[in-house]
Structures are given as C-alpha cells and as structure tokens.
Amino acid sequence: MLHMKIPEVLWLSQEEVASLGLSMRSIIDAVDEGLKLKGEGKVELPAKIGVHARKDCYIHAMPCWVGGDIDVMGIKWAAGYPSNQAKGLPYINGIWCMNDCETGLLKAVMDANWITAWRTGAASGVCARYMANPESEVISIIGLGVQGRTNLLAMKEVLPKLKEVKIYDIFPEQVKRYEEILSPQLPGVTFVPCKDVEATVKNADVVITCAPIVENPERFVRSSWLKDDVLAIAVDYDSSLDADIMTGGVFVCDDRNQYLETQSWSSYFHGGYPTSEQIYADMGEICAGIKAPVTSGRRGAVLMGIASHDIMTGRLLYQMAVDKGVGTWLKI
Ligand SMILES: NC(=O)c1ccc[n+]([C@@H]2O[C@H](COP(=O)([O-])OP(=O)(O)OC[C@H]3O[C@@H](n4cnc5c(N)ncnc54)[C@H](O)[C@@H]3O)[C@@H](O)[C@H]2O)c1
Structure with a gap:
C-alpha cells in the first residue's frame, strides 16, 4: 500500500480566536462580500438543518462553499440552549471546520462561539x-x-x-x-x-x-x-x-x-x-x-x-493564525 500523507489540522481555541484581533469593520466587509457572491450565484448554501433534543433548544449543521475568488468550504456545528443562562453556560456554542476544496481534507477546526457572535453582529x-x-x-x-x-x-x-x-x-x-x-x-x-x-x-x-x-x-x-x-x-x-x-x-x-x-x-x-x-x-x-x-x-x-458568514470570517481567522503562528497543529 502506498504511504498516505495526511496533513495536520490547525486547532484554534476560543481564546486563540479572540486573541487574533479581527475587527468588526473587517468582518462586516467580509460578510458583505460573501453575500454579494451569494447574490451572484457563486455560493453553495443548503438551508441549515438541525435536531432539537430539548424544548426551545437546537443544534444546527451549516455547510457552505463560497466560490468565486474565495474558494473556501467548511461547516459549522452550533447549538443554542436558552436554559444555559441559568447554569452560567453560553447560550451558543459550537465549532467550525474548514476543508481543502481540492482534496476535501480537513485544514482547521476552531471555536465557533466567537465567530458566531461577531459574524451575526456583522x-x-x-x-x-x-x-x-x-x-x-x-x-x-x-x-x-x-x-x-x-x-x-x-x-x-x-x-x-x-x-x-x-x-x-x-x-x-x-x-x-x-x-x-x-x-x-x-x-x-x-x-x-x-x-x-x-x-x-x-x-x-x-x-x-x-x-x-x-x-x-x-x-x-x-x-x-x-x-x-x-x-x-x-x-x-x-x-x-x-x-x-x-x-x-x-x-x-x-x-x-x-x-x-x-x-x-x-x-x-x-x-x-x-x-x-x-x-x-x-x-x-x-x-x-x-x-x-x-x-x-x-x-x-x-x-x-x-453559513457563508462563517466561511468569510473563518477564512480570515485561519490566515491570521497561520501568519502569527497561533494555534496547535494536530494529527488526525
Ligand atoms: N441569527 C443568527 O445568526 C444568530 C446567531 C447566533 C445567535 N442567534 C440568536 O440570538 C439570540 C441571542 O443569543 P445570545 O448568544 O446573545 O444569547 P445570550 O444568552 O447571551 O443573550 C440573550 C439575552 O436575552 C435576554 N432575554 C431573555 N428573554 C428576554 C425577553 N423576553 N426580553 C428581553 N430580553 C430577554 C437574556 O436575559 C439575555 O441577556 C438567540 O435567540 C440566539 O439563538 C442568532
């Protein structure tokens, strides 16, 4: 059997994502660009699906490919639990995964709480x-x-x-x-x-x-x-x-x-x-x-x-983390 080369995956914690200092202005511009590409038909965006294990609670799967000059794909898996407020836990929590468009291989997994908070405001x-x-x-x-x-x-x-x-x-x-x-x-x-x-x-x-x-x-x-x-x-x-x-x-x-x-x-x-x-x-x-x-x-x-908002924000965070040497590279 040929030796398979599996690239490592970048893991970014919430603290690491937040430490990168991506500005609200940059996220607004990125989300705007993603929406524009969507309007031009260059984004594959199935409606999010979810399961609802408790009343008023959800967990959603949100895949997307933003094509055009961006060419990035990924998926967010994010839950919303109103009952968490009384437990001192966050309402929203999740992760975002980015995959290579050429090979499908996983490139990064990162906290999606920060992304969700900021891209939704944006x-x-x-x-x-x-x-x-x-x-x-x-x-x-x-x-x-x-x-x-x-x-x-x-x-x-x-x-x-x-x-x-x-x-x-x-x-x-x-x-x-x-x-x-x-x-x-x-x-x-x-x-x-x-x-x-x-x-x-x-x-x-x-x-x-x-x-x-x-x-x-x-x-x-x-x-x-x-x-x-x-x-x-x-x-x-x-x-x-x-x-x-x-x-x-x-x-x-x-x-x-x-x-x-x-x-x-x-x-x-x-x-x-x-x-x-x-x-x-x-x-x-x-x-x-x-x-x-x-x-x-x-x-x-x-x-x-x-999900295009997550892609447009996550790709910027990934690039900033690679440039600054932030995060941990993991073997699959
Ligand atoms: N549209 C999106 O893209 C998107 C993304 C993330 C979250 N959300 C939604 O945004 C909402 C807020 O999420 P969050 O992360 O800020 O949660 P959070 O728990 O941090 O904040 C919710 C706030 O609403 C208050 N609240 C509860 N009931 C209220 C009422 N009847 N009137 C006024 N205030 C009330 C709570 O006290 C709390 O301060 C949720 O519904 C969440 O599902 C939407």
Whole structure:
C-alpha cells in the first residue's frame, strides 16, 4: 500500500480566536462580500438543518462553499440552549471546520462561539449599511447578551451619526453589565435603559431583537409602537417581532431558500410572517445590486444567520493564525 500523507489540522481555541484581533469593520466587509457572491450565484448554501433534543433548544449543521475568488468550504456545528443562562453556560456554542476544496481534507477546526457572535453582529451591520437610514441616530437593542453586544458594535461601524442606544432586558443585571462593558468602548453614545419594550422601541430608527428563540413565540414588540420610518432586524427568528412589522412594508431576509425551507418544515415564521411572495429581496440580492436598497418607510429583516458568514470570517481567522503562528497543529 502506498504511504498516505495526511496533513495536520490547525486547532484554534476560543481564546486563540479572540486573541487574533479581527475587527468588526473587517468582518462586516467580509460578510458583505460573501453575500454579494451569494447574490451572484457563486455560493453553495443548503438551508441549515438541525435536531432539537430539548424544548426551545437546537443544534444546527451549516455547510457552505463560497466560490468565486474565495474558494473556501467548511461547516459549522452550533447549538443554542436558552436554559444555559441559568447554569452560567453560553447560550451558543459550537465549532467550525474548514476543508481543502481540492482534496476535501480537513485544514482547521476552531471555536465557533466567537465567530458566531461577531459574524451575526456583522450581518446586521451589512443589513443596516444597505437598509437603514444613513442619518439614523437612535437605535434599540432588546436582549442584552452576546448578540446584543456585537450588534451594537456593528451599528456603530455603519451608522456614523449614532448617538443614543435604548436598551432592554428582562434581567436588570444584564442591563447593568451591558452598559459597563460597552459604554467605555463607545464614547459619544448615550445608553438609555428603558422600563419596558414599548419605551425601548419608541422613536428608534433601527430596532434589533436578540432575545432567545422559542418554539411558541410571544412576539412582544408591537408594530404600532414603532416609528413609520424604521428598520427592524430580528436576530432571534420570529420570537420577538410582531408579524405586522414584517408585512407592513418591505421585508428582507438573509437567504430566501433558508427562510422558506425553515418555514416549510418547522414551527418558525408562521402566524402571519411573510410568505414567498412577500419577500422583497434577500441580502444576497441587495449586496449584489440585483435589488435596490430601501432606506425609508417600514423595513423588516429576518437574519437567521447563514453559513457563508462563517466561511468569510473563518477564512480570515485561519490566515491570521497561520501568519502569527497561533494555534496547535494536530494529527488526525
Ligand atoms: N441569527 C443568527 O445568526 C444568530 C446567531 C447566533 C445567535 N442567534 C440568536 O440570538 C439570540 C441571542 O443569543 P445570545 O448568544 O446573545 O444569547 P445570550 O444568552 O447571551 O443573550 C440573550 C439575552 O436575552 C435576554 N432575554 C431573555 N428573554 C428576554 C425577553 N423576553 N426580553 C428581553 N430580553 C430577554 C437574556 O436575559 C439575555 O441577556 C438567540 O435567540 C440566539 O439563538 C442568532
């Protein structure tokens, strides 16, 4: 038998991934480029599949190949457990694997918690880059955990006039922690803790919901509380935002296929949420210039999270780690 040469695989822990210092601006640009390639038909992106071992919990498999000049493929295996908060464990945890497109061999395995946190914030940043009023000054964030933090950092990158963030969480200690962590990083932005959801979304130019995804959604953000001119972004599927918010104007999602596929087999995106005909565009079409951005009136966005974001972020992290000699090379 011929001697087989199996290359080693780079392992990157969460601490190592975070230490690389990849900036929110770079991730926003990378996610934007991945969406553009998707819009141009150069990305293979099956809708994510998942299993649900406990109520309101999921673990998803998210494979993708980004073609064009990028030519990188990989898969994320990531779980979301709302019950972890009470156990002091992260809501989201997972790994991301990158494989060689020529041979299929595994090149790297890395923590995906950091990637998920940052690329999801960045995806909202890309959405706001195209769909928010560029003059936006006031934003609302509901759900002040990991996503609440990275989403605000992304808004600061793309909305230069941002001066006020209205914040709400059901746990007061989360509100306090949020302000303590973020206000030193965002001088010039005023943090306004609000007593309830209605006060939080009132007069906001952009509303972002980052609460847990649940099977029986409460959709506690009422359409009538929002300004007529608003971009409402759901990071948490259909859990928080009223269906009327999504059907009352222009509706976009990150990927048509994934949105419709999920709607077809799961309990998500029913009860008045947009159907196929009500989708104005997906973000791939917007970023590729196939559909025009809309920056006024009622705009609703469901950003479920797609695997091209992980590829576009993971490949940058891999290259930075190789260049800086970070991580551990392992034998298979
Ligand atoms: N779309 C995507 O690509 C994507 C990616 C990752 C996570 N998510 C989703 O984002 C959401 C947040 O994830 P995370 O990692 O930030 O979790 P997290 O546990 O760090 O934060 C969730 C926050 O929501 C708060 N919360 C719970 N119920 C609430 C309610 N009814 N109203 C207001 N706040 C409430 C919690 O106290 C907590 O502060 C989850 O739904 C997760 O599944 C989406």
